[in-house]
Amino acid sequence: MLTEVDWANNVLVNYNNDYPHYLIQVVYKEDNPADNPYESGNGVIIIETNNLNNFMIELNEFHNKELTQYNLEISKTANFRAELVSASKCDFDRFIDDDVVRFNILDKFNMCRIETSSAFLTFLTS
Numbered sequence: 688m689l690t691e692v693d694w695a696n697n698v699l700v701n702y703n704n705d706y707p708h709y710l711i712q713v714v715y716k717e718d719n720p721a722d723n724p725y726e727s728g729n730g731v732i733i734i735e736t737n738n739l740n741n742f743m744i745e746l747n748e749f750h751n752k753e754l755t756q757y758n759l760e761i762s763k764t765a766n767f768r769a770e771l772v773s774a775s776k777c778d779f780d781r782f783i784d785d786d787v788v789r790f791n792i793l794d795k796f797n798m799c800r801i802e803t804s805s806a807f808l809t810f811l812t813s
Contacts, residue, residue, distance in 0.1 A: 715739055764799040 710731045714720075720735035727733055736742040771792075774782075781788045 713739070713742060760799075767795050767799065 711724075712727075712731050712733050714733055714735050715737070716735045717737055720737045721733075724732050724734045734742075782792055783789070
């Protein structure tokens with residue numbers, strides 16, 4: 688565990704400070720597992736369970752739900768990028784002249800800045 692803690696605290700943070708880098712440890716405890724996860728003294732989140740099979744089923748269901756949501760967000764971002772890249776002069780003029788259009792585009796951009804930065808620059812320079 689110490690190697691993973693060291694990696695999470697010293698290596699991963701150098702790559703992306705916005706990404707959570709918590710370690711989660713699942714502990715099998717036959718009698719009276721804690722109802723809620725808790726944090727150990729070294730920053731590891733501990734989840735106790737008395738049934739690893741049920742835990743893995745729940746984890747898989749959660750993962751699949753989150754993956755579906757993630758894929759939906761990726762699709763929305765790709766569509767927004769395509770809109771920006773294929774925007775016409777008329778679209779750009781509406782962006783400049785119409786506060787509501789400008790707000791909506793900037794709001795979308797703010798939610799997916801990294802993925803759409805180059806497309807937004809293309810839009811602005813067209």
